[in-house]
Amino acid sequence: MRLINHIPGKPLAVLLAALPFIALFAAYSIGSDIRLDANPQDKLLPAPSTIAETAQRLFTEPDRRSKEILLWNDTFASLARLLGGVGISALLSLLIGLAIGLLPYARSAMSSFIAVVSMVPPLALLPILFIVFGLGETSKVVLIVIGITPFMTRDLAQRVLEIPQEQIVKAQTLGASSAVIALRVALPQVLPRLISNVRLSLGSAWLFLIAAEAVASNVGLGYRIFLVRRYLAMDVILTYVIWITFLAFLIDWLLKTLSRKAFPWMEAGL
Amino acid sequence: MSFVSVSNVWQKYGNRSILERVNVEIDEGEFISIVGASGCGKSTFLRMLLAQERPHKGEISIDGGVTAKEPNRERGVVFQKYSVFPHLSVRENLIAAESFDTAFGRLSGEKRKTAAERADAMLERIGLNHVADQYPASLSGGMQQRLAIGQAMTAKPRILLLDEPFGALDPGTRLQMHDFLLELRDETNMTVFMVTHDLQEGFKLGDRVLVFDKPRWDPHDPGMYGATITYDFDARDGGIPFQLKEDADVSA
Ligand SMILES: Nc1ncnc2c1ncn2[C@@H]1O[C@H](COP(=O)(O)OP(=O)(O)OP(=O)(O)O)[C@@H](O)[C@H]1O
Numbered sequence: 001m002r003l004i005n006h007i008p009g010k011p012l013a014v015l016l017a018a019l020p021f022i023a024l025f026a027a028y029s030i031g032s033d034i035r036l037d038a039n040p041q042d043k044l045l046p047a048p049s050t051i052a053e054t055a056q057r058l059f060t061e062p063d064r065r066s067k068e069i070l071l072w073n074d075t076f077a078s079l080a081r082l083l084g085g086v087g088i089s090a091l092l093s094l095l096i097g098l099a100i101g102l103l104p105y106a107r108s109a110m111s112s113f114i115a116v117v118s119m120v121p122p123l124a125l126l127p128i129l130f131i132v133f134g135l136g137e138t139s140k141v142v143l144i145v146i147g148i149t150p151f152m153t154r155d156l157a158q159r160v161l162e163i164p165q166e167q168i169v170k171a172q173t174l175g176a177s178s179a180v181i182a183l184r185v186a187l188p189q190v191l192p193r194l195i196s197n198v199r200l201s202l203g204s205a206w207l208f209l210i211a212a213e214a215v216a217s218n219v220g221l222g223y224r225i226f227l228v229r230r231y232l233a234m235d236v237i238l239t240y241v242i243w244i245t246f247l248a249f250l251i252d253w254l255l256k257t258l259s260r261k262a263f264p265w266m267e268a269g270l
Numbered sequence: 271m272s273f274v275s276v277s278n279v280w281q282k283y284g285n286r287s288i289l290e291r292v293n294v295e296i297d298e299g300e301f302i303s304i305v306g307a308s309g310c311g312k313s314t315f316l317r318m319l320l321a322q323e324r325p326h327k328g329e330i331s332i333d334g335g336v337t338a339k340e341p342n343r344e345r346g347v348v349f350q351k352y353s354v355f356p357h358l359s360v361r362e363n364l365i366a367a368e369s370f371d372t373a374f375g376r377l378s379g380e381k382r383k384t385a386a387e388r389a390d391a392m393l394e395r396i397g398l399n400h401v402a403d404q405y406p407a408s409l410s411g412g413m414q415q416r417l418a419i420g421q422a423m424t425a426k427p428r429i430l431l432l433d434e435p436f437g438a439l440d441p442g443t444r445l446q447m448h449d450f451l452l453e454l455r456d457e458t459n460m461t462v463f464m465v466t467h468d469l470q471e472g473f474k475l476g477d478r479v480l481v482f483d484k485p486r487w488d489p490h491d492p493g494m495y496g497a498t499i500t501y502d503f504d505a506r507d508g509g510i511p512f513q514l515k516e517d518a519d520v521s522a
């Protein structure tokens with residue numbers, strides 16, 4: 001039988017899915033063991049048990065000076081910036097995308113502009129943002145917005161344009177105004193796409209967030225990682241990295257579930 | 271005065287002529303079948319009746335009105351596909367035919383209730399009451415087209431335009447759809463234009479069959495001349511050519 005026709009059974013599939021994780025963990029443990037054997041003071045690859053202890057300390061013990069648990073403070077600060085930026089981007093891209101997709105005037109005025117703007121490397125704008133908006137929250141949120149809105153807008157506009165012309169004409173024969181076509185025909189059909197765009201953009205959004213926090217901040221997950229880098233605190237960094245990965249995964253999963261629950265018509269054909 | 275009047279209509283895209291000198295008068299309640307070779311401009315003619323595009327030259331008037339600039343509730347349409355809204359349930363698709371005409375595209379309270387009742391009556395009529403809460407994607411092609419026709423009728427248009435509405439259906443379903451359409455027509459006396467590739471279907475359903483073809487042909491430049499109505503058959507009495515019948519009436 002051809003390789004493309006070999007399909008793993010359920011238990012085997014689960015095992016295969018777990019395999020890369022196990023392999024990574026094993027490789028890390030072995031590497032860590034070797035280094036610690038040679039030099040018990042080695043900080044580069046802390047033992048998994050050390051990371052677990054550090055993680056427990058970070059999640060539960062308050063800071064001696066501020067009496068607050070820094071990890072949670074960092075998490076809330078970062079999530080607020082991330083969700084703020086992504087939320088604003090989603091709203092903007094939806095509005096502009098609908099306008100470009102439905103209104104020929106908006107299309108003429110905006111589509112080349114968006115195409116050019118989406119080529120600007122956002123991180124290169126970071127210094128400008130710090131100068132214009134200061135070192136506070138605004139510049140970080142704006143970086144995320146500038147970083148992901150053009151891509152989402154282009155994609156949504158494209159999606160609106162892909163709605164069969166027949167449907168748009170049909171709506172007009174039912175007496176729908178432009179606003180009703182936007183609200184009742186286009187919007188519901190691009191919302192699932194908006195969610196998948198948000199899912200795709202979250203990776204970049206995290207990147208921009210951590211970059212901005214690394215440069216100028218006094219709280220936040222990215223800030224903390226770059227702060228403890230000075231002390232070579234790999235156990236802290238790795239805890240934060242795993243935590244960020246978990247948060248990203250959780251948000252993605254929530255969006256995926258929301259999308260499936262909210263748009264039953266998408267799966268009606270399957 | 272005829273109900274739909276098409277006078278000296280031309281259409282061209284760039285410098286390609288598609289239609290030229292199209293003239294036809296249609297009475298209220300007539301069922302017009304439109305046939306012709308692929309690419310000769312049947313859909314283009316329908317799009318102009320629909321006011322989705324405007325003629326290059328000429329006038330199309332419904333009940334004495336001026337040539338429309340954009341589609342409106344006077345003209346209902348069913349395309350070969352994509353005629354219903356995939357994100358609305360079957361019942362909501364019918365309610366949309368009433369609610370889309372409002373400021374926000376929604377009905378509330380008593381209005382919504384009566385619209386839903388009318389929708390359910392229509393569902394009964396088109397035989398889709400058992401799938402009222404399903405989404406169009408889960409319906410068969412024939413059911414989707416019945417829904418599309420029901421939706422168009424709910425808006426009570428003055429003319430109904432059908433562009434190969436049964437083109438994608440299997441022969442059996444097609445026959446069922448014929449019966450369905452004929453019944454619906456007997457009840458409403460709607461003026462219908464239907465493009466079809468199936469001559470038999472055209473003659474079976476239509477009162478008149480219009481044939482589009484190019485009367486002039488430039489061998490060096492096929493885009494030079496457009497198509498027009500070359501035959502206008504009376505399909506009521508077994509398909510005696512319309513013109514001949516008129517001649518016969520005159521001589522009688
Ligand atoms: N928007 C447009 N721009 C340019 N050319 C067009 C446009 N719409 C249609 N045409 C051309 O006009 C001609 C007639 O098209 P139309 O769709 O009306 O043909 P049709 O008779 O409906 O054909 P079919 O039976 O295949 O549906 C075709 O050659 C097509 O390529």
Ligand SMILES: [Mg+2]
Nearest residue numbers: 312313314433
């Ligand atoms: Mg056609």
